[in-house]
Every structure is written in structure tokens, then in C-alpha cells.
Amino acid sequence: MTDEGKLFDRVCLIGLGLIGSSIGAGIHKWGLADHVSGYARSQETRQTAAKIGFIDSVHESAAEAAVDADLVIICAPIGAMEAIAKEIAPVLKPGCILSDVGSVKKAVIAAIAPHISDNIYFIPGHPIAGSEKSGPDSGYPELFVDRWCILTPVEGTDKIAVEKLRKFWLALGSSVEIMTPSHHDSVLAITSHLPHLIAYSIVSTASDLEDVTRSEVIKFSAGGFRDFTRIAASDPTMWRDVFLTNKEAVLEMLGRFSEDLSALQRSIRWGDGDALFDLFTRSKETRQGIIEAGQDTAEADFGRDHASDKPVEDQ
Amino acid sequence: MTDEGKLFDRVCLIGLGLIGSSIGAGIHKWGLADHVSGYARSQETRQTAAKIGFIDSVHESAAEAAVDADLVIICAPIGAMEAIAKEIAPVLKPGCILSDVGSVKKAVIAAIAPHISDNIYFIPGHPIAGSEKSGPDSGYPELFVDRWCILTPVEGTDKIAVEKLRKFWLALGSSVEIMTPSHHDSVLAITSHLPHLIAYSIVSTASDLEDVTRSEVIKFSAGGFRDFTRIAASDPTMWRDVFLTNKEAVLEMLGRFSEDLSALQRSIRWGDGDALFDLFTRSKETRQGIIEAGQDTAEADFGRDHASDKPVEDQ
Numbered sequence: 001m002t003d004e005g006k007l008f009d010r011v012c013l014i015g016l017g018l019i020g021s022s023i024g025a026g027i028h029k030w031g032l033a034d035h036v037s038g039y040a041r042s043q044e045t046r047q048t049a050a051k052i053g054f055i056d057s058v059h060e061s062a063a064e065a066a067v068d069a070d071l072v073i074i075c076a077p078i079g080a081m082e083a084i085a086k087e088i089a090p091v092l093k094p095g096c097i098l099s100d101v102g103s104v105k106k107a108v109i110a111a112i113a114p115h116i117s118d119n120i121y122f123i124p125g126h127p128i129a130g131s132e133k134s135g136p137d138s139g140y141p142e143l144f145v146d147r148w149c150i151l152t153p154v155e156g157t158d159k160i161a162v163e164k165l166r167k168f169w170l171a172l173g174s175s176v177e178i179m180t181p182s183h184h185d186s187v188l189a190i191t192s193h194l195p196h197l198i199a200y201s202i203v204s205t206a207s208d209l210e211d212v213t214r215s216e217v218i219k220f221s222a223g224g225f226r227d228f229t230r231i232a233a234s235d236p237t238m239w240r241d242v243f244l245t246n247k248e249a250v251l252e253m254l255g256r257f258s259e260d261l262s263a264l265q266r267s268i269r270w271g272d273g274d275a276l277f278d279l280f281t282r283s284k285e286t287r288q289g290i291i292e293a294g295q296d297t298a299e300a301d302f303g304r305d306h307a308s309d310k311p312v313e314d315q
Numbered sequence: 316m317t318d319e320g321k322l323f324d325r326v327c328l329i330g331l332g333l334i335g336s337s338i339g340a341g342i343h344k345w346g347l348a349d350h351v352s353g354y355a356r357s358q359e360t361r362q363t364a365a366k367i368g369f370i371d372s373v374h375e376s377a378a379e380a381a382v383d384a385d386l387v388i389i390c391a392p393i394g395a396m397e398a399i400a401k402e403i404a405p406v407l408k409p410g411c412i413l414s415d416v417g418s419v420k421k422a423v424i425a426a427i428a429p430h431i432s433d434n435i436y437f438i439p440g441h442p443i444a445g446s447e448k449s450g451p452d453s454g455y456p457e458l459f460v461d462r463w464c465i466l467t468p469v470e471g472t473d474k475i476a477v478e479k480l481r482k483f484w485l486a487l488g489s490s491v492e493i494m495t496p497s498h499h500d501s502v503l504a505i506t507s508h509l510p511h512l513i514a515y516s517i518v519s520t521a522s523d524l525e526d527v528t529r530s531e532v533i534k535f536s537a538g539g540f541r542d543f544t545r546i547a548a549s550d551p552t553m554w555r556d557v558f559l560t561n562k563e564a565v566l567e568m569l570g571r572f573s574e575d576l577s578a579l580q581r582s583i584r585w586g587d588g589d590a591l592f593d594l595f596t597r598s599k600e601t602r603q604g605i606i607e608a609g610q611d612t613a614e615a616d617f618g619r620d621h622a623s624d625k626p627v628e629d630q
Contacts, residue, residue, distance in 0.1 A: 103538075128535050128537050129537060130538075147537055148535055148537070183527075187532075190524060190527055191521070191527075191531075191532055191535045191536055191540040192539040192540065193539075195542065196539050197579060198543075200579070200595055201575050201579050202510065203598040204575050205572045206505050206601070207601060208571070209505060211501055212498075212501050212502050212505055214604070215604075216506075217506055217601075218604045218605050218610065219463060219610070220463055220465075220503070220506045220507070221605050221608075222443050222462055222611075223445075223506045223507030223510075224506065224510035224511050224514075224546050225505070225507065226610055226611050227514075227542050227545060228510055228513075229598070229602040229611075232595075232598040232601070233598065233603075236591075236596045237592065240588050240591045240592045244591070247584070247586070251583060251584060257517055258573070258576070260516050260519050260520045260523075261513070261516045261573070264516050267558075268565060269562070269566060271559055271562070273555050273556075276551075276554070276555045276559070277551050277552065280515055280555060281551045282518075282519070283514075283518040283519065283544070283547040283548065284551065286529070286532075286533070286544055287544040287545070287547060289529070289533045290541055293533045293534060293536075295534070295536050295541055296545070
């Protein structure tokens with residue numbers, strides 16, 4: 001490791017799941033700090049983290065891990081953040097940057113800010129990256145590459161500290177956008193929280209049918225259902241906390257979605273083919289926008305194991 | 316081409332989009348017929364098909380293409396099938412197998428069967444494979460490999476003919492399941508039609524927001540929304556016809572889904588974290604079933620460029 005990319009002396013990660021382990025691996029890969037300390041609630045996670053080595057020191061408490069750190073990132077479920085903030089607040093080094101990776105920002109600020117003294121720079125953050133996998137052995141350093149990270153500093157936050165945290169996420173390969181906590185929560189309600197809610201819901205609907213068996217649903221899932229189960233396999237604790245803490249924005253988006261779905265239902269019931277065709281055509285354009293913005297590829301991916309790439313002469 | 320894999324002398328494909336072109340390419344790749352004739356409504360598609368060469372002869376009408384064929388597969392949108400059946404019926408060779416690839420089976424049978432004489436074996440089919448891409452240049456021979464193909468012969472259909480068509484799909488790499496047209500339409504309503512409807516609907520909701528811009532939706536789509544746009548980019552004509560012709564089963568599944576979504580909405584509104592957690596945990600199990608059934612992989616795919624597959628020894 002050289003000092004070329006170094007931004008911090010000591011970074012502390014509290015929570016060592018997919019996001020924490022990927023940040024740790026990224027810091028090592030690009031030499032962003034001299035030392036990464038870490039803590040996770042479960043002993044099993046701590047042991048796995050120590051074994052994989054994406055952090056340099058594993059500690060028995062969040063407070064112990066946070067001592068002397070220049071940057072502390074809380075990578076735990078939102079419901080655990082207030083207790084963590086209370087625990088580490090007394091030991092945080094003056095001038096230290098405290099951030100998090102929670103999917104909701106207003107609630108995280110309400111949980112953390114009251115416990116943090118003025119000589120700490122608290123800058124909430126949210127990397128828009130992840131997968132349906134969780135746990136310390138699912139992380140990899142490139143998780144944030146070409147993804148967006150949103151920072152939501154409250155008014156009056158020190159600009160130099162924000163810039164330093166921004167540089168950290170840029171160094172992990174992300175683009176960085178700064179917005180208000182409230183706007184973040186609206187944007188994420190439609191781009192992430194509502195899609196997950198719907199995915200969970202349809203998987204539940206499919207499990208409860210009488211005339212179509214669960215094994216048939218699984219067998220024929222390649223027709224579209226499969227794509228929903230992917231995000232419905234995400235970490236239950238994290239998502240419970242998201243819906244409990246971004247309630248207002250999620251219910252607002254859900255209300256709009258239900259209205260739009262009812263309109264579609266009506267078009268089907270009345271056989272209004274033109275209305276269906278117009279809506280389906282407009283959807284293609286949004287898809288094209290996402291591909292152009294580099295947030296997905298145009299590759300047909302329905303085979304997922306990329307059968308099309310393999311030779312199959314033996315058939 | 317050797318005769319080793321040959322099942323038919325002459326196969327005719329009517330409709331040369333993603334499915335038609337993939338069948339043609341598969342027949343060539345595995346030598347399943349001596350000659351593949353084809354027809355598409357649009358001249359542009361016919362020209363592209365002739366250029367790519369996944370069929371041996373391109374014709375100016377469906378009837379001309381169907382002459383002398385032992386197997387005719389209609390690969391056109393459901394709304395076009397009745398006219399095609401009427402047109403080709405007089406020229407079909409006695410003993411010929413007529414099939415299709417439509418996503419709805421009761422409606423396809425109602426459109427085709429009345430026009431076909433008794434000396435033709437009409438066996439409706441539906442390969443559960445596809446991608447959000449369409450058109451003759453999106454096909455590839457392995458599209459059906461490790462996917463399911465459902466055949467829905469009506470009662471009394473000649474068993475030898477069904478077996479021959481089954482062998483054809485096996486030769487293209489698929490597994491084959493036989494069920495009634497009505498059961499097919501229920502299974503597909505939940506595994507494919509409802510997911511597409513929901514995906515189209517949420518893309519529409521996201522496009523109509525006031526406080527979140529379309530560009531923000533696109534930028535931050537990696538949080539989950541992206542996975543919905545993939546299937547919402549499918550062919551509008553095909554999907555319009557699906558919803559118009561499988562109305563009853565789709566409305567039934569949609570009604571169940573709306574109920575389940577309302578229950579989830581209520582859990583969020585009342586802050587019932589336990590109910591949310593339980594539901595989210597059950598969803599993970601369905602996902603696991605799909606992976607075990609070989610209908611998807613467990614690879615984290617959010618990066619889509621498969622960054623996680625790369626070696627990370629340099630940490």
C-alpha cells in the first residue's frame with residue numbers, strides 16, 4: 001500500500017455486512033487509509049471478517065473500534081443506529097467525520113444527530129449499490145464502482161469535511177450527489193423502496209395460490225417473476241427498518257402506484273388496447289434512458305448463466 | 316448439416332422476431348430440419364432475416380411459406396394469429412403439425428382451431444424464454460436452453476404428433492411440460508403476465524412525479540427500480556395482446572395482488588415491524604427455490620458487469 005490514495009489515517013466501520021465489507025475491501029484495494037478498524041454485533045460476523053481480512057482490527061465493541069478514527073461509518077440496519085451513536089459519541093475524536101450508509105436519511109439524522117457533539121462532522125450518506133446478498137463474505141471492493149452515492153449534509157455542515165467525504169466515495173469509484181435528506185427520502189421511495197415493497201408483495205401473492213403450485217411458480221419463473229424475486233431476497237431486517245422509517249414517502253408513492261395500477265386494470269377490463277399499447281411504448285423509453293445513463297446494460301440477461309456464451313455442441 | 320438430429324424435412328416459421336429467429340437459428344445449429352422457410356409481415360424484417368440467414372427461404376406471404384412444411388410454428392403476436400390461420404389453412408400439408416409460441420393458450424386455440432381441418436395436428440405451445448429485446452437480429456440458438464416449453468394439446472390430440480413436437484423442443488435444449496390450456500393461462504398469469512403489468516405500472520408512476528425528476532429516477536435506478544424496467548421494455552404489441560386475451564386470469568391475479576399489497580400498506584402505516592419481517596423472510600425462501608431449480612443464479616448481479624467474479628487478490 002502506498003500513501004498516494006490515502007485520505008484518512010484510521011477508518012472505523014461499524015457493521016460488517018455486504019456494505020461494510022465492501023467499503024473495507026475498497027479502502028484496502030485503493031489504499032485510502034492506513035488502518036481499518038471494525039465491529040459487528042454478531043460474533044460469527046466478527047470472526048468471518050477477521051478471517052477474510054478486509055479490516056485490520058476487529059473489536060469487541062463499537063466504542064472500542066471507533067477510538068482514534070478520523071472517519072467512522074455506521075453500516076448497520078437503521079433500527080440499530082441510535083444505540084450505536086449513543087455508545088460511540090463519548091469516544092469520538094474531535095474533528096472526526098461520522099457518516100452512515102442507511103437507505104433513509106431523515107430518520108437516520110433524527111436517530112444520530114442528537115447524540116453527537118458539535119466538534120464531530122456528522123454527514124449522512126447513502127451508496128446506491130447493493131445486491132440481494134448479505135453478510136461479510138458477500139462484499140467486494142468494486143461494489144460502488146459506477147454507482148451513485150448520495151450525501152445529505154444538514155444545513156451549515158463544514159464544507160471541507162463534506163468535500164473530504166465526497167473524495168472518499170469518489171475514490172471507491174462512485175459518483176457523488178448532494179441533496180437534502182427529505183428529497184433523498186422521496187427519490188429513494190420511488191427508485192428503491194416501492195420496487196422492493198412490490199416485489200415482496202407479489203412473491204407473497206404467488207405463494208398463497210390454490211390452483212397454481214409453488215413448484216410451478218418456481219419452474220416457470222423465467223417469464224418475469226424471477227426478476228422480482230431477486231430483489232425480494234434482500235435482507236429482511238434492513239428492509240423492515242426502511243419501511244418503518246420512511247413510512248410517509250413510501251405510503252405517498254404506494255398511493256400513486258395503486259392509482260396507476262387501477263387505471264391499467266380498468267384498461268384491461270374494458271379491452272382498451274390503445275391505452276395499453278401507449279403506456280407500454282412509453283415504458284421502453286425510460287428503459288432506454290437507464291441504459292444510456294450507464295445504470296444497466298442492454299445485454300439480454302434472461303439466461304443469467306449466459307448459456308448463449310457457452311458452446312452446446314453436445315446436444 | 317447431418318441427418319443425425321433431423322426431426323422434420325421442412326419447418327416453416329411465421330413471424331421472425333426474437334422467438335422465430337431463435338428457433339430458426341436453433342434448427343440450423345442442431346440440424347433439426349433440411350429446410351427452414353419463413354415469413355414476416357414487415358418487409359424490413361424479411362430482409363434482415365434473409366441477410367442473417369437463420370432461415371433458408373424468405374417468402375412474400377404466410378401461405379407461400381407454409382407450403383409443403385411438416386411443422387409450421389406461428390411466432391406472431393396473438394392478435395395476428397387468426398388471420399394467419401385462415402390464410403395458411405388451405406395450403407397446409409395433410410399430417411403437418413401446426414404450433415405457435417403465444418403467451419396465452421385458450422385465446423390462441425379459439426383463434427386458430429376453428430380454421431384448421433382434421434388432418435392437421437394443431438398443438439399449441441409456449442416456450443418460457445425471451446428477453447426484453449425484440450426483432451430478427453436479437454435471436455440466438457441457445458435462447459431455449461435450460462428453459463421450459465409448455466405444450467397444451469386439446470383432448471384427443473394424436474399422441475405421436477405431440478411426442479414429435481416434444482422432441483423438437485427437447486432438441487432446442489428445453490424441458491417440456493404438458494398441461495391444459497386453462498391451467499397454462501393461470502400459471503402464466505402469475506409468473507409472467509402480472510409481473511409485466513406491475514413493471515409497466517411502476518415505470519408509469521415514476522414518470523409522472525412532480526418532486527422527483529425523470530433524470531433522478533434514471534440516475535438512482537440501481538436501488539431496485541432498474542430491475543423492473545428490464546421487463547417493462549418488452550415488446551408493446553405482444554404485451555397488449557397478452558392482456559387483452561388473458562383478461563380473466565390476469566384480473567384474478569391482480570385482485571389477489573392488490574389485496575396483499577393493501578395488507579402490506581397497513582403494516583407499514585401501523586408500524587407492524589414483525590409482520591413485515593416475517594413476510595420478507597418468507598420471500599427469501601421462494602428465491603432460494605428458484606435458484607435450486609436452475610431458473611436463476613445466485614450471483615450478485617447488481618453490477619451487471621459481474622465485477623464480483625473478478626479475482627480480488629490485490630486487496
